[in-house]
Amino acid sequence: MTDNGGQASGGDQPVTAPLLSIDGLRTMVSSRRESFDVVRGLSLDIYANEVLCLVGESGCGKSITALSIMRLLPTPPVRVREGTIRFRGEDLLSVSGKRMRSIRADAISMIFQDPLTSLDPVFTVGEVIVEVIRAHRDMNKEDARRLAGDALTKVGLPDPISQLDSYPHQLSGGMRQRVMIAMALVLDPDILIADEPTTALDVTVQAQILDQLVTEQRERNMAMLLITHDLAVVAAVADRVAVMYAGEIVEQAPVDELFEDPRHPYTQGLLRALPKVSTTRRRLDPIPGLVPSLQMMPPGCAFAPRCPHALDRCWTEQPELAADQDGRVFRCFNPQPFAG
Protein backbone atom coordinates (compact mmCIF):
# COMPACT_ATOMS: atom_id res chain seq x y z
CA MET A 1 0.00 0.00 0.00
CA THR A 2 1.24 3.41 -0.85
CA ASP A 3 -1.23 5.43 1.12
CA ASN A 4 1.31 6.59 3.63
CA GLY A 5 1.08 10.02 2.09
CA GLY A 6 -1.52 10.66 4.76
CA GLN A 7 1.25 11.00 7.27
CA ALA A 8 3.17 13.45 5.18
CA SER A 9 3.79 16.52 7.23
CA GLY A 10 2.31 19.36 5.30
CA GLY A 11 2.41 23.07 6.11
CA ASP A 12 2.44 23.92 9.76
CA GLN A 13 1.55 20.51 11.10
CA PRO A 14 2.88 19.76 14.56
CA VAL A 15 6.21 17.97 14.51
CA THR A 16 5.47 15.77 17.51
CA ALA A 17 4.50 12.15 17.03
CA PRO A 18 0.80 11.54 16.44
CA LEU A 19 -1.36 10.35 19.31
CA LEU A 20 -3.35 8.06 17.09
CA SER A 21 -2.17 6.86 13.74
CA ILE A 22 -4.38 5.07 11.25
CA ASP A 23 -2.48 3.40 8.46
CA GLY A 24 -3.93 1.74 5.37
CA LEU A 25 -7.28 1.01 6.97
CA ARG A 26 -9.57 -1.12 4.87
CA THR A 27 -12.96 -1.90 6.31
CA MET A 28 -15.29 -4.14 4.41
CA VAL A 29 -18.92 -5.12 4.34
CA SER A 30 -19.44 -8.73 3.47
CA SER A 31 -22.60 -10.72 3.09
CA ARG A 32 -23.20 -14.05 1.45
CA ARG A 33 -23.98 -12.30 -1.80
CA GLU A 34 -21.31 -9.64 -2.04
CA SER A 35 -18.45 -7.99 -0.27
CA PHE A 36 -16.82 -4.65 -0.85
CA ASP A 37 -14.68 -2.11 0.96
CA VAL A 38 -16.36 0.91 2.51
CA VAL A 39 -13.10 2.35 3.81
CA ARG A 40 -10.48 1.92 1.10
CA GLY A 41 -6.98 2.30 2.46
CA LEU A 42 -7.39 5.25 4.76
CA SER A 43 -4.44 6.78 6.58
CA LEU A 44 -4.85 9.54 9.09
CA ASP A 45 -2.99 10.90 12.11
CA ILE A 46 -4.50 12.60 15.09
CA TYR A 47 -2.24 14.77 17.22
CA ALA A 48 -2.62 15.77 20.84
CA ASN A 49 -4.65 18.91 21.54
CA GLU A 50 -6.00 19.31 18.04
CA VAL A 51 -9.48 19.36 16.59
CA LEU A 52 -9.38 17.28 13.46
CA CYS A 53 -12.51 17.39 11.35
CA LEU A 54 -13.36 14.49 9.09
CA VAL A 55 -15.76 15.74 6.44
CA GLY A 56 -17.55 14.09 3.58
CA GLU A 57 -21.04 13.25 2.47
CA SER A 58 -23.25 10.51 3.91
CA GLY A 59 -21.99 7.04 3.19
CA CYS A 60 -18.40 8.04 2.45
CA GLY A 61 -17.14 5.96 5.38
CA LYS A 62 -16.63 8.61 8.09
CA SER A 63 -18.63 6.80 10.77
CA ILE A 64 -17.22 3.42 9.77
CA THR A 65 -13.73 4.85 10.22
CA ALA A 66 -14.64 6.08 13.71
CA LEU A 67 -16.23 2.78 14.67
CA SER A 68 -13.16 0.95 13.33
CA ILE A 69 -11.00 2.93 15.76
CA MET A 70 -13.29 2.05 18.68
CA ARG A 71 -13.66 -1.53 17.43
CA LEU A 72 -17.41 -1.09 17.61
CA LEU A 73 -18.24 -2.07 14.05
CA PRO A 74 -21.43 -4.06 13.63
CA THR A 75 -19.64 -7.36 12.94
CA PRO A 76 -20.95 -9.13 10.94
CA PRO A 77 -21.36 -7.76 8.31
CA VAL A 78 -18.76 -4.99 8.71
CA ARG A 79 -15.17 -5.73 9.65
CA VAL A 80 -11.67 -4.38 9.31
CA ARG A 81 -9.83 -6.25 6.61
CA GLU A 82 -6.45 -4.56 6.63
CA GLY A 83 -4.41 -1.83 8.24
CA THR A 84 -3.24 -0.72 11.65
CA ILE A 85 -4.55 1.81 14.14
CA ARG A 86 -1.77 2.72 16.52
CA PHE A 87 -2.49 4.44 19.79
CA ARG A 88 0.47 5.07 22.11
CA GLY A 89 2.39 2.30 20.38
CA GLU A 90 -0.37 -0.29 20.58
CA ASP A 91 -2.22 -1.52 17.52
CA LEU A 92 -5.84 -1.24 18.58
CA LEU A 93 -6.86 -3.72 15.92
CA SER A 94 -4.79 -6.49 17.46
CA VAL A 95 -5.10 -5.90 21.22
CA SER A 96 -7.29 -8.24 23.26
CA GLY A 97 -10.96 -7.51 23.78
CA LYS A 98 -10.28 -6.88 27.44
CA ARG A 99 -7.53 -4.37 26.69
CA MET A 100 -9.77 -2.64 24.15
CA ARG A 101 -12.54 -2.31 26.75
CA SER A 102 -10.12 -0.67 29.14
CA ILE A 103 -9.11 1.82 26.42
CA ARG A 104 -12.70 2.77 25.59
CA ALA A 105 -13.99 5.74 27.57
CA ASP A 106 -10.76 5.89 29.55
CA ALA A 107 -8.36 6.81 26.73
CA ILE A 108 -10.59 7.10 23.67
CA SER A 109 -14.22 8.11 24.00
CA MET A 110 -16.97 8.45 21.51
CA ILE A 111 -20.26 10.27 21.25
CA PHE A 112 -22.92 9.58 18.69
CA GLN A 113 -25.39 11.32 16.49
CA ASP A 114 -28.75 10.59 18.03
CA PRO A 115 -28.71 11.13 21.78
CA LEU A 116 -32.17 9.64 22.28
CA THR A 117 -31.56 6.18 20.90
CA SER A 118 -27.98 6.22 22.16
CA LEU A 119 -28.98 6.15 25.82
CA ASP A 120 -30.42 3.10 27.56
CA PRO A 121 -34.10 3.96 28.18
CA VAL A 122 -34.61 1.86 31.31
CA PHE A 123 -31.65 3.10 33.35
CA THR A 124 -31.14 6.54 34.85
CA VAL A 125 -28.28 8.54 33.37
CA GLY A 126 -26.54 8.43 36.75
CA GLU A 127 -26.66 4.64 36.91
CA VAL A 128 -25.03 4.32 33.51
CA ILE A 129 -22.30 6.91 34.13
CA VAL A 130 -21.52 5.26 37.47
CA GLU A 131 -21.26 1.93 35.69
CA VAL A 132 -18.85 3.37 33.13
CA ILE A 133 -16.70 4.84 35.91
CA ARG A 134 -16.66 1.61 37.90
CA ALA A 135 -15.75 -0.41 34.80
CA HIS A 136 -12.44 1.46 34.81
CA ARG A 137 -11.77 2.73 38.32
CA ASP A 138 -11.75 0.91 41.60
CA MET A 139 -14.27 3.20 43.22
CA ASN A 140 -17.29 2.74 45.45
CA LYS A 141 -20.74 3.75 44.26
CA GLU A 142 -20.95 6.95 46.28
CA ASP A 143 -17.65 8.30 44.99
CA ALA A 144 -18.50 7.29 41.43
CA ARG A 145 -21.85 9.03 41.77
CA ARG A 146 -20.14 12.16 43.00
CA LEU A 147 -17.78 12.02 40.02
CA ALA A 148 -20.74 11.52 37.68
CA GLY A 149 -22.45 14.54 39.24
CA ASP A 150 -19.30 16.60 38.68
CA ALA A 151 -19.21 15.52 35.05
CA LEU A 152 -22.83 16.58 34.51
CA THR A 153 -22.14 19.90 36.21
CA LYS A 154 -19.17 20.49 33.98
CA VAL A 155 -21.07 20.01 30.73
CA GLY A 156 -23.55 22.67 31.79
CA LEU A 157 -26.58 20.52 32.51
CA PRO A 158 -29.08 22.50 34.56
CA ASP A 159 -29.71 21.03 38.02
CA PRO A 160 -27.07 18.33 37.45
CA ILE A 161 -27.28 16.38 40.70
CA SER A 162 -30.99 15.68 40.46
CA GLN A 163 -30.59 14.84 36.77
CA LEU A 164 -28.52 11.84 37.84
CA ASP A 165 -31.84 10.19 38.65
CA SER A 166 -33.49 11.16 35.37
CA TYR A 167 -34.28 8.74 32.60
CA PRO A 168 -33.32 9.74 29.05
CA HIS A 169 -36.95 10.30 28.04
CA GLN A 170 -37.25 13.00 30.67
CA LEU A 171 -34.49 15.08 29.07
CA SER A 172 -34.52 17.25 25.95
CA GLY A 173 -32.31 16.43 22.97
CA GLY A 174 -29.68 18.97 23.94
CA MET A 175 -29.63 17.76 27.54
CA ARG A 176 -29.27 14.17 26.38
CA GLN A 177 -26.31 15.11 24.24
CA ARG A 178 -24.77 16.87 27.23
CA VAL A 179 -25.25 13.67 29.19
CA MET A 180 -23.50 11.76 26.41
CA ILE A 181 -20.63 14.23 26.51
CA ALA A 182 -20.40 13.95 30.29
CA MET A 183 -20.30 10.18 30.04
CA ALA A 184 -17.63 10.31 27.36
CA LEU A 185 -15.45 12.75 29.27
CA VAL A 186 -15.93 11.58 32.85
CA LEU A 187 -12.70 9.59 32.77
CA ASP A 188 -10.71 12.34 31.06
CA PRO A 189 -9.83 10.58 27.80
CA ASP A 190 -6.99 11.59 25.49
CA ILE A 191 -9.14 11.49 22.39
CA LEU A 192 -12.81 12.22 21.88
CA ILE A 193 -14.43 10.98 18.71
CA ALA A 194 -17.62 12.90 18.04
CA ASP A 195 -19.69 11.43 15.22
CA GLU A 196 -22.06 14.11 13.93
CA PRO A 197 -22.81 15.15 17.51
CA THR A 198 -25.13 18.00 16.57
CA THR A 199 -26.90 16.67 13.49
CA ALA A 200 -29.98 15.46 15.34
CA LEU A 201 -30.39 18.66 17.37
CA ASP A 202 -32.17 21.97 16.86
CA VAL A 203 -30.02 24.66 15.28
CA THR A 204 -29.79 26.80 18.41
CA VAL A 205 -28.88 23.81 20.51
CA GLN A 206 -26.31 22.71 17.93
CA ALA A 207 -24.27 25.84 18.55
CA GLN A 208 -24.37 25.33 22.33
CA ILE A 209 -23.27 21.72 22.10
CA LEU A 210 -20.49 22.53 19.66
CA ASP A 211 -19.34 25.28 21.95
CA GLN A 212 -19.36 22.90 24.90
CA LEU A 213 -17.28 20.37 22.98
CA VAL A 214 -14.66 22.91 21.98
CA THR A 215 -14.48 24.28 25.51
CA GLU A 216 -13.95 20.81 26.91
CA GLN A 217 -11.36 20.03 24.26
CA ARG A 218 -9.35 23.14 25.14
CA GLU A 219 -9.61 22.79 28.91
CA ARG A 220 -8.64 19.16 28.93
CA ASN A 221 -5.91 19.39 26.27
CA MET A 222 -7.69 16.59 24.54
CA ALA A 223 -7.62 15.64 20.88
CA MET A 224 -10.96 15.63 19.14
CA LEU A 225 -11.90 13.86 15.95
CA LEU A 226 -15.06 15.59 14.85
CA ILE A 227 -17.01 13.88 12.12
CA THR A 228 -19.39 16.11 10.25
CA HIS A 229 -20.80 16.93 6.86
CA ASP A 230 -21.39 20.53 7.86
CA LEU A 231 -18.68 22.85 6.54
CA ALA A 232 -19.90 25.70 8.74
CA VAL A 233 -19.10 23.54 11.76
CA VAL A 234 -15.70 22.76 10.28
CA ALA A 235 -14.92 26.42 9.73
CA ALA A 236 -15.93 27.21 13.30
CA VAL A 237 -14.00 24.61 15.24
CA ALA A 238 -11.40 22.71 13.20
CA ASP A 239 -7.66 23.02 13.46
CA ARG A 240 -7.12 20.56 10.67
CA VAL A 241 -9.47 19.01 8.15
CA ALA A 242 -9.47 15.71 6.32
CA VAL A 243 -11.88 15.46 3.41
CA MET A 244 -13.21 12.00 2.66
CA TYR A 245 -14.69 10.79 -0.58
CA ALA A 246 -15.88 7.26 -1.35
CA GLY A 247 -13.96 5.60 1.44
CA GLU A 248 -10.67 7.43 1.14
CA ILE A 249 -9.14 10.73 2.10
CA VAL A 250 -8.80 13.07 -0.86
CA GLU A 251 -7.34 16.11 0.85
CA GLN A 252 -6.06 17.08 4.22
CA ALA A 253 -4.98 20.52 5.36
CA PRO A 254 -5.06 23.09 8.15
CA VAL A 255 -8.50 24.66 8.18
CA ASP A 256 -7.52 28.11 6.81
CA GLU A 257 -5.61 26.68 3.89
CA LEU A 258 -8.43 24.34 3.06
CA PHE A 259 -11.06 27.05 2.92
CA GLU A 260 -8.88 29.62 1.17
CA ASP A 261 -7.16 27.39 -1.28
CA PRO A 262 -8.67 23.94 -1.67
CA ARG A 263 -6.66 21.78 -4.06
CA HIS A 264 -8.74 18.69 -4.71
CA PRO A 265 -11.61 19.17 -7.15
CA TYR A 266 -14.01 17.48 -4.70
CA THR A 267 -13.06 19.88 -1.90
CA GLN A 268 -13.45 22.74 -4.35
CA GLY A 269 -16.85 21.46 -5.35
CA LEU A 270 -17.92 21.18 -1.71
CA LEU A 271 -16.95 24.78 -1.03
CA ARG A 272 -18.58 25.98 -4.21
CA ALA A 273 -21.78 24.17 -3.25
CA LEU A 274 -22.09 26.18 -0.04
CA PRO A 275 -24.97 28.63 -0.31
CA LYS A 276 -23.67 32.19 -0.02
CA VAL A 277 -25.40 35.25 1.29
CA SER A 278 -25.09 37.88 -1.37
CA THR A 279 -27.07 40.69 -2.90
CA THR A 280 -27.62 38.88 -6.13
CA ARG A 281 -29.51 35.69 -5.61
CA ARG A 282 -27.99 32.84 -7.55
CA ARG A 283 -28.65 29.19 -7.93
CA LEU A 284 -26.91 26.66 -5.72
CA ASP A 285 -23.90 25.12 -7.33
CA PRO A 286 -23.98 21.38 -6.68
CA ILE A 287 -21.30 18.90 -7.71
CA PRO A 288 -22.65 17.16 -10.81
CA GLY A 289 -23.22 13.41 -10.85
CA LEU A 290 -23.43 10.86 -8.05
CA VAL A 291 -20.96 9.17 -5.75
CA PRO A 292 -19.84 5.94 -7.40
CA SER A 293 -21.29 2.78 -5.94
CA LEU A 294 -18.83 1.18 -3.56
CA GLN A 295 -19.65 -2.19 -5.11
CA MET A 296 -18.39 -0.96 -8.48
CA MET A 297 -15.57 1.50 -7.99
CA PRO A 298 -13.96 2.86 -11.15
CA PRO A 299 -10.42 1.60 -11.69
CA GLY A 300 -8.89 5.07 -11.59
CA CYS A 301 -9.62 8.06 -9.38
CA ALA A 302 -12.92 7.65 -7.52
CA PHE A 303 -13.85 11.24 -8.30
CA ALA A 304 -13.01 11.12 -12.03
CA PRO A 305 -16.64 10.54 -13.18
CA ARG A 306 -17.69 13.83 -11.57
CA CYS A 307 -14.51 15.80 -12.11
CA PRO A 308 -14.53 18.72 -14.56
CA HIS A 309 -10.76 18.44 -15.06
CA ALA A 310 -10.36 14.69 -15.39
CA LEU A 311 -7.54 13.55 -17.66
CA ASP A 312 -7.37 10.24 -19.48
CA ARG A 313 -4.96 9.07 -16.84
CA CYS A 314 -7.51 9.76 -14.07
CA TRP A 315 -9.78 7.04 -15.45
CA THR A 316 -7.18 4.31 -15.30
CA GLU A 317 -4.77 5.18 -12.52
CA GLN A 318 -5.34 5.87 -8.83
CA PRO A 319 -3.70 9.07 -7.68
CA GLU A 320 -1.97 8.81 -4.33
CA LEU A 321 -2.46 11.01 -1.33
CA ALA A 322 0.79 12.95 -1.32
CA ALA A 323 2.26 16.33 -0.54
CA ASP A 324 3.03 18.66 -3.42
CA GLN A 325 5.89 21.21 -3.53
CA ASP A 326 3.89 23.62 -1.30
CA GLY A 327 3.47 20.90 1.28
CA ARG A 328 -0.25 20.57 0.52
CA VAL A 329 -1.62 17.02 0.87
CA PHE A 330 -4.21 15.81 -1.63
CA ARG A 331 -4.99 13.05 -4.09
CA CYS A 332 -5.13 14.44 -7.63
CA PHE A 333 -3.22 14.26 -10.94
CA ASN A 334 -4.52 17.52 -12.29
CA PRO A 335 -5.11 20.10 -9.55
CA GLN A 336 -6.57 23.39 -10.70
CA PRO A 337 -6.54 26.71 -8.89
CA PHE A 338 -9.74 27.38 -6.95
CA ALA A 339 -12.10 30.00 -8.29
CA GLY A 340 -14.85 30.33 -5.69
Place this chain on the structure above:
Amino acid sequence: MKRVLARTIYMVIVLVLSSIAVFYAIRLSGGDAVAARVPASASAEEREAVREQLGLNDPFHEQYFDYMGRLFTGDLGNSLTNNADIGKLLTEHGRNSLILGVAAFVLVFGVGIPLGMLASLRRNSWWDGGIMTFSVAGMAVPNFWLALLAVWLFASVLGWLPSAGCCGPKQLVLPAVVLAMEGMALTVRMTRSAMLENLSQDFVRTLRSGGLSESKVIGRHVFRNALVPIVSLAGLRIGQIVGYALVVETIFGWPGLGQVLVNAVLRRDYPVAQFFSLVLITIVLLSNWLADVGYTVVNPRLRRS
Protein backbone atom coordinates in the same frame (compact mmCIF):
# COMPACT_ATOMS: atom_id res chain seq x y z
CA MET B 1 -49.41 6.12 40.40
CA LYS B 2 -52.33 7.43 38.40
CA ARG B 3 -51.98 4.52 36.05
CA VAL B 4 -51.98 2.00 38.90
CA LEU B 5 -55.12 3.58 40.38
CA ALA B 6 -56.85 3.53 37.01
CA ARG B 7 -55.99 -0.14 36.56
CA THR B 8 -57.34 -0.92 40.02
CA ILE B 9 -60.70 0.75 39.34
CA TYR B 10 -60.86 -1.00 36.01
CA MET B 11 -60.24 -4.34 37.69
CA VAL B 12 -63.06 -3.84 40.21
CA ILE B 13 -65.51 -2.94 37.44
CA VAL B 14 -64.61 -6.02 35.43
CA LEU B 15 -64.91 -8.16 38.54
CA VAL B 16 -68.47 -6.96 39.24
CA LEU B 17 -69.56 -7.38 35.64
CA SER B 18 -68.09 -10.86 35.38
CA SER B 19 -69.69 -11.93 38.67
CA ILE B 20 -73.09 -11.01 37.21
CA ALA B 21 -72.25 -12.85 34.01
CA VAL B 22 -71.17 -15.97 35.88
CA PHE B 23 -74.23 -15.90 38.09
CA TYR B 24 -76.50 -15.59 35.09
CA ALA B 25 -74.69 -18.12 32.93
CA ILE B 26 -74.92 -20.84 35.54
CA ARG B 27 -78.66 -20.34 35.83
CA LEU B 28 -79.01 -20.44 32.07
CA SER B 29 -77.05 -23.64 31.72
CA GLY B 30 -80.11 -25.87 32.11
CA GLY B 31 -80.45 -29.01 34.16
CA ASP B 32 -82.02 -29.14 37.56
CA ALA B 33 -80.06 -28.12 40.61
CA VAL B 34 -82.63 -29.70 42.86
CA ALA B 35 -81.89 -33.11 41.42
CA ALA B 36 -78.65 -33.09 43.34
CA ARG B 37 -80.52 -32.49 46.55
CA VAL B 38 -83.53 -34.81 46.54
CA PRO B 39 -83.93 -38.52 45.84
CA ALA B 40 -85.10 -39.43 42.37
CA SER B 41 -88.39 -40.62 43.82
CA ALA B 42 -89.30 -37.22 45.24
CA SER B 43 -92.63 -35.76 44.21
CA ALA B 44 -93.12 -32.50 42.36
CA GLU B 45 -94.21 -30.77 45.59
CA GLU B 46 -91.14 -31.90 47.44
CA ARG B 47 -88.93 -30.62 44.63
CA GLU B 48 -90.77 -27.30 44.61
CA ALA B 49 -90.28 -26.99 48.37
CA VAL B 50 -86.51 -27.47 48.06
CA ARG B 51 -86.44 -25.01 45.18
CA GLU B 52 -88.21 -22.44 47.31
CA GLN B 53 -85.89 -23.14 50.22
CA LEU B 54 -82.81 -22.57 48.06
CA GLY B 55 -84.30 -19.31 46.81
CA LEU B 56 -84.18 -20.45 43.19
CA ASN B 57 -87.66 -19.04 42.53
CA ASP B 58 -86.71 -15.50 43.48
CA PRO B 59 -86.07 -12.95 40.72
CA PHE B 60 -82.52 -13.03 39.36
CA HIS B 61 -81.35 -9.75 40.87
CA GLU B 62 -82.64 -10.73 44.33
CA GLN B 63 -80.73 -14.00 44.15
CA TYR B 64 -77.64 -12.11 43.06
CA PHE B 65 -77.68 -9.50 45.82
CA ASP B 66 -78.60 -12.11 48.37
CA TYR B 67 -75.64 -14.24 47.33
CA MET B 68 -73.15 -11.37 47.14
CA GLY B 69 -74.30 -10.13 50.54
CA ARG B 70 -73.65 -13.51 52.11
CA LEU B 71 -70.29 -13.71 50.31
CA PHE B 72 -69.19 -10.44 51.89
CA THR B 73 -70.15 -11.60 55.37
CA GLY B 74 -67.93 -14.62 54.85
CA ASP B 75 -70.74 -17.12 54.38
CA LEU B 76 -69.57 -19.06 51.34
CA GLY B 77 -72.37 -21.62 51.60
CA ASN B 78 -72.35 -25.36 51.15
CA SER B 79 -72.26 -27.77 48.28
CA LEU B 80 -75.66 -28.95 47.08
CA THR B 81 -74.42 -32.47 46.43
CA ASN B 82 -72.56 -33.40 49.58
CA ASN B 83 -73.12 -30.38 51.78
CA ALA B 84 -69.36 -29.80 51.98
CA ASP B 85 -68.26 -26.46 53.36
CA ILE B 86 -67.13 -24.33 50.40
CA GLY B 87 -64.54 -22.49 52.48
CA LYS B 88 -62.97 -25.81 53.30
CA LEU B 89 -63.02 -26.88 49.65
CA LEU B 90 -61.26 -23.63 48.80
CA THR B 91 -58.41 -24.07 51.26
CA GLU B 92 -57.85 -27.75 50.54
CA HIS B 93 -58.03 -27.61 46.76
CA GLY B 94 -56.64 -24.11 46.56
CA ARG B 95 -53.43 -25.34 48.11
CA ASN B 96 -53.07 -28.06 45.48
CA SER B 97 -53.82 -25.66 42.67
CA LEU B 98 -51.34 -23.18 44.04
CA ILE B 99 -48.61 -25.83 44.03
CA LEU B 100 -49.37 -26.78 40.44
CA GLY B 101 -49.79 -23.18 39.29
CA VAL B 102 -46.60 -21.95 40.88
CA ALA B 103 -44.68 -24.90 39.45
CA ALA B 104 -46.03 -24.09 35.98
CA PHE B 105 -45.30 -20.39 36.41
CA VAL B 106 -41.72 -21.12 37.42
CA LEU B 107 -41.31 -23.34 34.36
CA VAL B 108 -42.82 -20.74 32.02
CA PHE B 109 -40.43 -18.00 33.06
CA GLY B 110 -37.59 -19.87 34.75
CA VAL B 111 -37.07 -22.09 31.72
CA GLY B 112 -38.62 -19.93 29.00
CA ILE B 113 -36.48 -16.83 29.58
CA PRO B 114 -33.07 -18.60 29.76
CA LEU B 115 -33.89 -20.69 26.68
CA GLY B 116 -34.96 -17.57 24.79
CA MET B 117 -31.76 -15.78 25.81
CA LEU B 118 -29.64 -18.73 24.75
CA ALA B 119 -31.39 -18.81 21.38
CA SER B 120 -30.83 -15.08 20.85
CA LEU B 121 -27.16 -15.16 21.85
CA ARG B 122 -26.46 -18.22 19.69
CA ARG B 123 -28.53 -16.91 16.85
CA ASN B 124 -28.77 -19.13 13.77
CA SER B 125 -26.86 -21.91 15.52
CA TRP B 126 -28.01 -25.45 16.27
CA TRP B 127 -29.02 -24.23 19.72
CA ASP B 128 -31.24 -21.59 18.21
CA GLY B 129 -32.76 -24.02 15.73
CA GLY B 130 -33.43 -26.66 18.37
CA ILE B 131 -34.94 -24.24 20.85
CA MET B 132 -37.16 -22.59 18.26
CA THR B 133 -38.36 -25.96 16.96
CA PHE B 134 -39.25 -26.92 20.50
CA SER B 135 -41.04 -23.60 20.87
CA VAL B 136 -43.11 -24.01 17.72
CA ALA B 137 -44.06 -27.53 18.78
CA GLY B 138 -44.98 -26.29 22.26
CA MET B 139 -47.35 -23.73 20.80
CA ALA B 140 -48.86 -26.02 18.21
CA VAL B 141 -49.64 -29.09 20.31
CA PRO B 142 -52.92 -28.79 22.27
CA ASN B 143 -52.29 -29.43 25.93
CA PHE B 144 -54.94 -32.13 26.38
CA TRP B 145 -53.27 -34.14 23.66
CA LEU B 146 -49.83 -33.43 25.08
CA ALA B 147 -51.15 -34.65 28.43
CA LEU B 148 -52.31 -37.94 26.95
CA LEU B 149 -49.05 -38.31 25.06
CA ALA B 150 -47.02 -37.63 28.19
CA VAL B 151 -49.02 -40.14 30.21
CA TRP B 152 -48.59 -42.75 27.52
CA LEU B 153 -44.84 -42.22 27.20
CA PHE B 154 -43.67 -41.52 30.74
CA ALA B 155 -46.24 -43.53 32.67
CA SER B 156 -47.23 -46.44 30.43
CA VAL B 157 -44.17 -47.08 28.26
CA LEU B 158 -41.25 -45.93 30.36
CA GLY B 159 -42.92 -46.16 33.74
CA TRP B 160 -40.84 -43.29 35.12
CA LEU B 161 -43.66 -41.18 36.48
CA PRO B 162 -47.15 -41.84 37.80
CA SER B 163 -49.97 -41.03 35.39
CA ALA B 164 -52.11 -39.34 37.99
CA GLY B 165 -52.46 -38.61 41.66
CA CYS B 166 -51.52 -36.13 44.28
CA CYS B 167 -49.51 -34.42 45.62
CA GLY B 168 -45.85 -35.38 45.79
CA PRO B 169 -43.09 -34.08 43.54
CA LYS B 170 -43.29 -37.17 41.32
CA GLN B 171 -46.97 -36.67 40.68
CA LEU B 172 -46.40 -32.98 40.06
CA VAL B 173 -43.94 -33.31 37.17
CA LEU B 174 -46.24 -34.27 34.31
CA PRO B 175 -49.17 -31.93 35.05
CA ALA B 176 -46.82 -28.99 35.68
CA VAL B 177 -44.89 -29.50 32.45
CA VAL B 178 -48.04 -29.97 30.39
CA LEU B 179 -49.65 -26.93 32.00
CA ALA B 180 -46.57 -24.80 31.37
CA MET B 181 -45.75 -25.92 27.84
CA GLU B 182 -47.59 -23.34 25.77
CA GLY B 183 -46.65 -20.40 28.00
CA MET B 184 -43.05 -21.60 28.02
CA ALA B 185 -42.99 -21.79 24.23
CA LEU B 186 -44.41 -18.27 23.93
CA THR B 187 -41.97 -16.92 26.50
CA VAL B 188 -39.01 -18.45 24.64
CA ARG B 189 -40.11 -16.77 21.42
CA MET B 190 -40.79 -13.45 23.01
CA THR B 191 -37.54 -13.41 24.94
CA ARG B 192 -35.56 -14.25 21.85
CA SER B 193 -37.13 -11.55 19.70
CA ALA B 194 -36.98 -8.92 22.46
CA MET B 195 -33.29 -9.71 23.07
CA LEU B 196 -32.46 -9.53 19.38
CA GLU B 197 -34.36 -6.30 18.97
CA ASN B 198 -32.57 -4.64 21.85
CA LEU B 199 -29.17 -6.04 20.89
CA SER B 200 -29.32 -3.99 17.71
CA GLN B 201 -30.26 -0.76 19.48
CA ASP B 202 -27.92 2.22 19.45
CA PHE B 203 -27.61 2.31 23.22
CA VAL B 204 -25.78 -1.02 23.14
CA ARG B 205 -23.01 0.63 21.12
CA THR B 206 -22.90 3.51 23.59
CA LEU B 207 -22.51 1.14 26.53
CA ARG B 208 -19.76 -0.74 24.71
CA SER B 209 -18.06 2.56 23.92
CA GLY B 210 -18.11 3.18 27.68
CA GLY B 211 -15.94 0.12 28.13
CA LEU B 212 -18.58 -2.05 29.79
CA SER B 213 -18.08 -5.80 29.55
CA GLU B 214 -20.33 -7.87 27.33
CA SER B 215 -21.82 -9.57 30.36
CA LYS B 216 -22.87 -6.17 31.74
CA VAL B 217 -24.10 -4.89 28.40
CA ILE B 218 -26.14 -7.99 27.59
CA GLY B 219 -26.91 -9.48 30.99
CA ARG B 220 -27.90 -6.19 32.57
CA HIS B 221 -28.88 -3.63 29.97
CA VAL B 222 -30.19 -5.59 27.00
CA PHE B 223 -31.92 -8.04 29.32
CA ARG B 224 -33.63 -5.33 31.36
CA ASN B 225 -34.95 -3.78 28.16
CA ALA B 226 -36.09 -7.15 26.86
CA LEU B 227 -37.92 -7.76 30.12
CA VAL B 228 -40.41 -4.97 29.39
CA PRO B 229 -42.58 -6.89 26.89
CA ILE B 230 -42.10 -10.17 28.77
CA VAL B 231 -43.42 -8.74 32.04
CA SER B 232 -46.25 -6.93 30.30
CA LEU B 233 -47.55 -10.25 29.07
CA ALA B 234 -46.88 -12.18 32.28
CA GLY B 235 -50.48 -11.56 33.34
CA LEU B 236 -51.73 -13.26 30.21
CA ARG B 237 -49.49 -16.23 30.98
CA ILE B 238 -51.03 -16.54 34.45
CA GLY B 239 -54.51 -16.34 32.95
CA GLN B 240 -53.53 -19.07 30.56
CA ILE B 241 -52.25 -21.25 33.39
CA VAL B 242 -55.50 -20.78 35.32
CA GLY B 243 -57.62 -21.59 32.29
CA TYR B 244 -55.64 -24.64 31.26
CA ALA B 245 -55.62 -25.88 34.85
CA LEU B 246 -59.25 -26.99 34.38
CA VAL B 247 -58.22 -29.41 31.65
CA VAL B 248 -54.89 -30.50 33.06
CA GLU B 249 -56.17 -31.08 36.61
CA THR B 250 -59.03 -33.15 35.27
CA ILE B 251 -56.81 -35.31 33.06
CA PHE B 252 -54.21 -35.94 35.74
CA GLY B 253 -56.71 -36.25 38.58
CA TRP B 254 -54.99 -33.42 40.40
CA PRO B 255 -57.43 -32.32 43.12
CA GLY B 256 -57.28 -28.58 42.58
CA LEU B 257 -59.75 -25.76 42.05
CA GLY B 258 -60.16 -26.56 38.38
CA GLN B 259 -61.20 -30.10 39.12
CA VAL B 260 -63.70 -28.94 41.75
CA LEU B 261 -65.17 -26.44 39.32
CA VAL B 262 -65.49 -28.93 36.47
CA ASN B 263 -67.23 -31.47 38.73
CA ALA B 264 -69.54 -28.84 40.19
CA VAL B 265 -70.64 -27.67 36.76
CA LEU B 266 -71.29 -31.25 35.65
CA ARG B 267 -73.46 -31.81 38.73
CA ARG B 268 -75.26 -28.45 38.58
CA ASP B 269 -73.87 -27.67 42.00
CA TYR B 270 -74.67 -23.92 41.73
CA PRO B 271 -73.04 -22.56 44.88
CA VAL B 272 -69.76 -24.38 44.28
CA ALA B 273 -69.66 -23.64 40.56
CA GLN B 274 -70.33 -19.94 40.88
CA PHE B 275 -68.00 -19.46 43.79
CA PHE B 276 -65.07 -21.20 42.13
CA SER B 277 -65.72 -19.41 38.83
CA LEU B 278 -65.48 -16.16 40.75
CA VAL B 279 -62.28 -17.30 42.42
CA LEU B 280 -60.64 -18.11 39.09
CA ILE B 281 -61.82 -14.83 37.57
CA THR B 282 -60.41 -12.94 40.51
CA ILE B 283 -57.05 -14.68 40.15
CA VAL B 284 -56.87 -13.83 36.45
CA LEU B 285 -57.85 -10.21 37.03
CA LEU B 286 -55.41 -9.85 39.90
CA SER B 287 -52.60 -11.27 37.82
CA ASN B 288 -53.39 -8.89 34.98
CA TRP B 289 -53.39 -6.05 37.45
CA LEU B 290 -50.04 -7.21 38.80
CA ALA B 291 -48.63 -7.36 35.29
CA ASP B 292 -49.79 -3.81 34.65
CA VAL B 293 -48.12 -2.61 37.82
CA GLY B 294 -45.02 -4.67 37.00
CA TYR B 295 -44.92 -3.15 33.54
CA THR B 296 -44.87 0.30 35.09
CA VAL B 297 -42.01 -0.79 37.32
CA VAL B 298 -39.81 -2.20 34.54
CA ASN B 299 -40.63 0.56 32.07
CA PRO B 300 -39.63 3.96 33.48
CA ARG B 301 -41.15 5.69 30.45
CA LEU B 302 -44.57 5.00 32.00
CA ARG B 303 -43.78 6.15 35.51
CA ARG B 304 -43.94 9.90 35.58
CA SER B 305 -44.15 11.93 32.47
